[in-house]
Amino acid sequence: MKLWLDGGLQDVDSARVSVFDHGLTVGDGIFETVKTVDGTPFALTRHLDRLTLSARGLGLPAPDHGEVRRACAAVLAANPLPLGRLRITYTGGHGPLGSDRGAHGPTLVVALGETTRRPDSTAVITVPWTRNERGALTGLKTTSYAENVVALARAHEQGASEALFGNTVGRLCEGTGSNVFVVLGGEIHTPPPASGCLAGITRALTVEWTGAQETDLPLDVLERAEEIFLTSTLRDVQAVHRVDGRELPGLAGPVTAKAMRSFAERSGHDLDP
Numbered sequence: 001m002k003l004w005l006d007g008g009l010q011d012v013d014s015a016r017v018s019v020f021d022h023g024l025t026v027g028d029g030i031f032e033t034v035k036t037v038d039g040t041p042f043a044l045t046r047h048l049d050r051l052t053l054s055a056r057g058l059g060l061p062a063p064d065h066g067e068v069r070r071a072c073a074a075v076l077a078a079n080p081l082p083l084g085r086l087r088i089t090y091t092g093g094h095g096p097l098g099s100d101r102g103a104h105g106p107t108l109v110v111a112l113g114e115t116t117r118r119p120d121s122t123a124v125i126t127v128p129w130t131r132n133e134r135g136a137l138t139g140l141k142t143t144s145y146a147e148n149v150v151a152l153a154r155a156h157e158q159g160a161s162e163a164l165f166g167n168t169v170g171r172l173c174e175g176t177g178s179n180v181f182v183v184l185g186g187e188i189h190t191p192p193p194a195s196g197c198l199a200g201i202t203r204a205l206t207v208e209w210t211g212a213q214e215t216d217l218p219l220d221v222l223e224r225a226e227e228i229f230l231t232s233t234l235r236d237v238q239a240v241h242r243v244d245g246r247e248l249p250g251l252a253g254p255v256t257a258k259a260m261r262s263f264a265e266r267s268g269h270d271l272d273p
Contacts (some may be wrong), residue, residue, distance in 0.1 A: 002078035004071035004110040005270065012111075021107055023091025026099055027144035029107075030091075033233050035057055036084035036112070039076045042233075042271050044069070046201045050141060051088060057140040060106060071110040085115045085234060089143065095159035106258050120260070121239035121251040122230070124175070125162040127151045129163045131173040133196030141198055148176035160242070164232060166219035167196045173176035179203035180234060181212060183255045190210035202231040202263075206271060209266050210259050222246075227253035229260075237263045 001012040020147060023029030032047040040046075048065050056060055059219060076228060087135065089109040097104030129151060137144060143222060151163035155176075162175045174197035181190045190207065191197050192214040208237045228240040228248065239252035267273070 001112070002075060004075050004108070009074055010149065010238050015109060017108075017109065018094045020094050020102075020112050021091055021099070023089065023107065023143050024220035025145040027142065027146075028058065028060075028092035028095070028099075028101070029089060029143035030058060030087045030141055030145055031062070032141060034072070034086040035233050036076060036081065036086050037078055037271065038082055039084075040239060040271050041072055041076070041086055042267065043205070043273060044072065045272050046204070047088070050199070050201065051090065054140040054142065055090065056090075057137070058142065060090065060092060063106070063108070064173070069106065072197055073110065075110050075112050075190070079112045080082075081114050082114065083115055083117065085113045087111050087113070090257060091143065097173060108187060118235050118238055122162065122229070123242040123243040124162045124164055124220065124228075124240050125155050125160045125164045125244055127154055127165060129165065131167045131193065132197040133167040133169070133171075133173070135196075137199055138196050139193055139199060146236070152176045164243075165224070169182070170219055170221050170262075171195050172217040173197050174224060175230060175232075178230040178232040180216065181206070181229050181231065182221055183253065184221070184225060186255060187258065188255060189215040189217060191215070191217055200231060201234075202233055202236060205267070206231050206259060206263060209262050227256045229256045236260070236267070 003011045005015045032051050034047050035042045091099050091107045093107045094104040137198050165173045167173045173195045179200040222243050230238045239256045269270040
């Protein structure tokens with residue numbers, strides 16, 4: 001396997017990032033995960049736009065889209081896979097052990113891993129920890145992911161594939177790596193960015209393609225929603241058949257099933273929507 005590190009392809013076994021990289025020492029970095037189908041990335045333009053937005057939010061230099069595209073193309077050509085997870089990581093680069101940044105400039109890593117199609121439905125849990133809808137990192141896709149690691153481990157312990165967070169005022173927010181949608185009265189709703197959720201790429205496309213409404217929702221909406229589904233880069237649209245101890249009827253309700261079909265058809269016709 002080959003990956004891209006600071007200007008060129010390197011072997012996975014020999015590629016090295018400094019132990020003083022700010023992405024490692026203080027989590028000063030951003031990333032994007034991009035689905036690839038037969039060597040072609042999906043929605044890469046949208047992902048690069050969000051990468052730039054996250055860089056701006058952290059005060060990092062704007063990534064060179066041309067360089068990132070070249071890196072992605074080189075990694076995909078070097079590692080042919082039918083379905084892949086392309087990871088773009090961009091950090092503050094070599095720096096001191098404290099919070100101040102160094103002067104060496106950012107680190108760019110692009111790597112690819114193989115993945116498989118997700119199940120059509122899954123189980124989720126809610127967790128007692130909250131998203132801070134007013135934090136400095138709100139809405140940014142950063143490498144400061146430890147709270148997601150903890151919550152996802154809790155989900156796995158309880159036989160689920162995802163954990164859902166509320167925010168500090170008790171409103172529904174998001175999953176560790178997904179956005180959440182609920183069906184109420186036959187209509188699709190999803191929390192707005194003001195809830196503290198990440199503005200997911202698949203979330204945005206699902207809103208556009210289904211007419212879903214951005215709605216401020218209480219966390220307990222999960223106890224009465226007719227249907228629930230998740231969206232993310234690797235899940236696309238995935239039905240939820242259980243949330244905590246509540247079983248939902250069927251593998252996918254009619255509204256969710258329609259959203260799944262619509263996303264599959266639209267994304268299949270345009271790989272960079």
